[in-house]
Amino acid sequence: MSANPRTNRTPVILAVVGVLVAAVLAAVLGVVLTTGDDDKDDAGENKSATGPKSAIRVVDPATLPAAVQPDGVIRVGSASAPVTVTVFEDFRCPFCKRFETGFGPLLADYAEAGKIKVDYHIASFLDGxxxxxxxxxxANAARCSVDAGKFAAYHTVLFTNQPEESEDGYTAARLLELADQVPGLRGEAFDTCVNTDANAAWVSAAETAFESSGVSATPAIAVDGKILDSGNSAMRSPDNLRELLDQRLENPGSGKAALGEEPQAPSAG
Structure with missing residues (x-):
């Protein structure tokens, strides 16, 4: 773990039962992850300065390809997609679940359409x-699912069934049970990978990369290498993020993403 503690964006109470009982850890969520209706008209249609937009398509995550990149990120979508969205997540982070619930369908739609590729940096600092x-x-199980060709679907299942943040609920047995929800994922190779923590070195390297990235909490999002800070309206709703992505697609280098910060280039090996 990093010498500089990483704090999650939700208040957390740590209870250590023994001779001493300490309650420590409070953090402010810097990114507003709300899914308000500010960008909808009276009929509920998405709207923008350029007029109504079509509804976000419901995409089966099982159709989305994923591959581990040389720097250790897990990339979902086509490598030739013109815009890159980078997502920093910890599977125990409740605000990451909220992000995936609200923004995940947009990312899946645009990735399936070849508009964006999504690079996932998987952190594991919340155990500490x-x-x-x-x-x-x-994180290990998610990496195992890449080899089985089922990462996007399993990633969705893990966040949908996320245990309470303070509950150490992602046991090997539970992770295999959840894998039953992804057709074709269970098998000797995947089960062994989960049970033996076969990707322990990758998980450790991914956490080290997260700690050196300049990102201090999860979830954190970057568009074309620029971190969207808490003041960026693109983080307030999927419609706002969609507007930003459309701006980038229509005119590379434009949009609110240019106001963000560029993280250091991590390498998870």
Whole structure:
């Protein structure tokens, strides 16, 4: 773990039962992850300065390809997609679940359409904050699912079934149970990979890369290498993020993403 503690964007109470009982850890969520209706008209249609937009398509995540990149990120979508969205997540982070619930369908739609590719940086720092091994084990299992060709679908299942943040619920048995929800994922290779923590070195390297990236909390989002800070309206709703992505697609280099910060280039090996 990093010498500089990584704090999640939700208040957390850590209870250590023993001779001493300490309650420590509060953080402010810098990114506003709300899915308000500010960008909808009376009929509920998405709208923008250029007029109504079509509804976000419901995409089966099982159709989305994923591959581990040389720097260790897990890329979903086509490498030739013109815009890159980078997502920093920890599977035990409740605000990451909120982000995936609200913004995930947009990312899946645009990735399936070839408009964007999504690079996932999987962190596991919450084990150090909360105790247990759930973040590490979930990260390992997610990496196992890449080899099985099922990452996007399994990633969705893990966040949909996320345990309470303080509960160390991502055990090997639970991760295999959740894998049953992804057709074709279970098998000797995947089960062994999960049970033996076969990707422990990758998980450790991914956490080290996260700690050196300049990102201090999860979820964090970058568009074409520029971190969207808490003041960027693109983080307030999927419609706003969609507007930003459309601006980037129509005119590379434009849009609110240019106001962000560029993280250091991590390498997870």
């Amino acid at each position: 904050k909360l105790g247990g091994t759930g973040s590490v084990k979930a």
